[in-house]
Amino acid sequence: MEMMGLILLLVAIAATAGEAQLSLHPGCPHKCGSVDIPYPFGVGRHCSLNAFFNLACNGTTLHYPGSNIQILNISIDGQMDISMYVSRICYNKSGAVDLDLSFSSLKIPAFPVSSSANKFVSVGCDTYGYLNSFQDGQNYSTGCLSRCNRRPPPAENTGEPCSGIGCCQVDVPHRMRNITFESYSFQNHTNVWAFNNCSYAFVAKKGSFEFSPSYLERLPFNESRLVLDWSVVDDDARQEATAPSPPKSVCNPNAISQNSATGFGYRCLCKPGYHGNPYHPDGCQDVNECDQPNDCDIKAHAQCNNFDGGHNCSCLPGYKGDGRVDGTRCTLETPFHSNPNLLSLIIALGVCATLLVGFTLVSMLCWAHKQRTQKLIRERNFERNGGNVLLQRLSQQQGYADRTKIYNQVELQNATDNFDEDRILGRGGQGTVYKGILPDNTPVAIKKSRVGGDPRQIKDFINEVVVLSQINHRNVVKLLGCCLETEVPLLVYEFVDNGTLLDHINPSKNEFFISWETRLRIAAETAEAISYLHSAASIPIIHRDIKSTNILLDHNHRAKVSDFGASRLVPLDETQAATVVQGTLGYLDPEYLLTGQLNEKSDVYSFGVVLVELLTGNKAVEFNRPEQPNLAMSFVSSIKEDRLWEILDRQLLDQKKNAAQLKEVAFLARRCIRINGEERPTMKEVAMELEGLIAMERHPWMKGRDAMAEETEYLLVHVPDEYGAAGTSNSSGYDTMQKQMAFEIEDGR
Known part of the structure; x- marks a missing residue:
């Protein structure tokens, strides 16, 4: 019998050998030093989802295999904090290079640098820095410069943020991978050497760096904390957000997959009513809402009933209602024979209820007819205002259609006091422009065409939306959205005051x-x-x-x-x-x-x-x-x-x-x-x-100008x-x- 049990165990192991993504090695470490290692990440070949998530641990620090990039934190929500060297170049008094560590690179092609959680920073009074990336066969760069010709007074600048005087910062562009950053000097710091002889450039997590004027003499750190966005990708690591729905086998059965906002791969999320690690086979477990504050009126004869993915409320025997605090709660049931007038009261209430239901039904039919009529009018206006042509034109401009918000008629009427004459900013050949205030108190300019249905003006309207949807420049008025369901088309722009x-x-x-x-x-x-x-x-x-x-x-x-x-x-x-x-x-x-x-x-x-x-x-x-x-x-x-x-x-x-x-x-x-x-x-x-x-x-500072x-x-x-x-x-x-x-x-x- 012992031999037969051993044979059955070996057969079971062989049958599951090919399911590497759904089984974990029992000896996999869950922690390296003070850093937790959530699956799909792991230390060892059998402990991670694939090669992109395979990490190394030297006992105290977590890092990528074959590199000195230290991992400081991994969030199951799709972000990873790592430590990155600061790019620096220093000069002696004569202008010669004293220290040249001006080039720093991050070669992790699987995960992009987070554009929402980081800032690119340059520090120095004679400094400019570059942030470079290689993506889709092209090089991309951004950067900033900071200049100052004297030491900032300590009393005035203590705690001052990085605002351009001795320090500048810019946003990190979207979807940057394989980044490098470099620091340079305009004049080898010869003009400011007495108090600043180095240029620095680095990517820093938002909130992790606060500039101090003393940093111009010496930056007190050699590494900075930055954030990567991670997600699950196909084998070629190039799955885009516009690709078909990702495979579901990687996610826990009680989880759903969602395309990543970064444009690379997808993420797993536990379904409502579940919590835990959605990538781990045993990750998403049912939340027992009955052990937590819920909407059941427990103090008034109700009870909570938990089930996988949710819960419901019910009344104790002898009581009726839905048992919810915001519902009918639980009330004591009264039999008919205990109250002779109860049956008559119920009949009277039934008649009233029938009449009320009839009146409600007629009202609902009238309301439905009105709603249907208004819907047909909106659809007719949408077609007459070139809505289908506009959507077709926008769909051909890949990547730009999401920038244009579709407003409804009520929003813009409220924003302009029903297009009051006092809100008019100007009139032109294309139409009238009104000032509007959106519900979030954002001022906007709303352009209303002169005549609806004119093919020439509809063509101009569609053309303006298509053109502005692909423009993103600080000196071009930004198009926020449009409204097509009104009698004449409307465009919503940023307000220039x-x-x-x-x-x-x-x-x-x-x-x-x-x-x-x-x-x-x-x-x-x-x-x-x-x-x-x-x-x-x-x-x-x-x-x-x-x-x-x-x-x-x-x-x-x-x-x-x-x-x-x-x-x-x-x-x-x-x-x-x-x-x-x-x-x-x-x-x-x-x-x-x-x-x-x-x-x-x-x-x-x-x-x-x-x-x-x-x-x-x-x-x-x-x-x-x-x-x-x-x-x-x-x-x-x-x-x-x-x-x-x-x-x-x-x-x-x-x-x-x-x-x-x-x-x-x-x-x-x-x-x-x-x-x-x-x-x-x-x-x-x-x-x-x-x-x-x-x-x-x-x-x-340019010599010989006069x-x-x-x-x-x-x-x-x-x-x-x-x-x-x-x-x-x-x-x-x-x-x-x-x-x-x-x-x-x-x-x-």
Whole structure:
């Protein structure tokens, strides 16, 4: 009999040998030092789910096999804390490298760095750091810089957060894996060596790092704590969140699988009514709600009954009701014969109940009919407003459709006081814009089309949603969502609270003077946004209606490009598109007007007109202007006749230090509004040139700046341009230096 039992045991072991994922070795450790090791992680080949979850323990510390990456904590909710070396580079007083540990890398391809739980940090007064990642065959980078030219006073900065003075921090991009980070110095710390001789860069878990000015002398740690997002992936470790539902065999029978929010693989979650480790075969156990506070009225003749995954309440014998605190509870049953009038009372109550049920039924039928009618109206409006076409267009833009929220009619009516006239922010060719306040007190701008059902306006509406759904730029107004079930379609944008650019440069609308520095920055931000549309968007976008009323300003006078109703998506293999001419008088590209061929240079022309408005303080078209109603033509004539200073805004000319920059921007605007589109610069070139002008003024540490400005002024005044007017061309040396400067500053940022 003992031999027969042994044989049966061996057969059972052989039958379960292939079920490695559902069986655990009895000798697997559950802890390494002070760190718990939850399954699917394990130390040893038979203790983990697969190779991605196999760890090593040297007795006191938990780490990845073959690496020195120490694991500090593993959460069953999908996050892992690890220790990572700080990137640092230090210099001696002469500017030579004293210590070079400027490169740090994290090679764990299975798990991405958490974008929600980490920050990338650079510390130093002459410092910039990079965070790099390789994903889907491409390299990605981000970073930040911090500068300061003196030791911050301890009394003022004690406990001050990392805000840019000696320390900067940025968010970690989504889905970064195989990361490296590097620290650098602009000038080898020679200007700040007395109190800061090192540059540092590292990824830190939110809340684990608090900056102190004393860290500029020496960072008191060599490693930082960062967080990884972990999930179960297929054998090739590349399962995406958009893949079909993951296999259920890995999860406990009482658990469900859910695609990971990081886009890699999936996670297991215990079903409601169960708790424990959803990955372990014995993990998800029933929660006995009867041993915990519940909704059963135990103090009033009720009892709790537990079952797998839930519970119910019942009354003790002799009592009736559902036994719940928030229900009918339990009341004593009374037999009919103990009360002669009880039966009559029950009959009367029955008749009343029947009448009440009948009335309720009729009311419900009327309510259902009304609801069905309203539903049909909403569906009809959805179809008439191009809802199906919009959903089809959005589905073709993979990854962007989730950014657009669909609001219902009641939400937006409440937000605008039923579209009250006092809430109107402005009216335009595409419709009326209202200010709204959402239930969470978030201010928004709600755009309402003029006429519902107009095929042309519906096409513009769909186009604007599709274009804005793929744009994510700080200088472009963000689309929050739309509403299609109303009579006319509605778009919901972020609220920009300081009006349009034209409101601020037109003396008749704004009594406060905007300085040249602010105007130049607004021009640079607008140029960068348009350059992003042309060059960085997944499908290039031509705005087709760039003008000063479509450039909004926030309370800090930061530019936001808006109104994409006329925009066009132009595939990368198309250099231009034949369209019906559309735009605004005064900003419309003459070449596009004549040929009907739309390309990126059409936006360059319109932006050039905006530059002229910033320089002159005049509107693009003024029919009461005596010499020339069209501002662009008047500006070109003034340059040809060497009358540039006569047309510029007099308030700008009062500041003599702006003369060189005014002339540079004036001739940049002239190049943008050339009749021949091929002779115009690209928006990327325009943005770089404007950033270069700002950088020349912003960084006093650049040597020889004053001498260079004097030489530049001389060249601007004495070198004739292609039209024969004095001062209309830049020297090649200045242009080269300027572009180099723009490159260096952008790279450091």
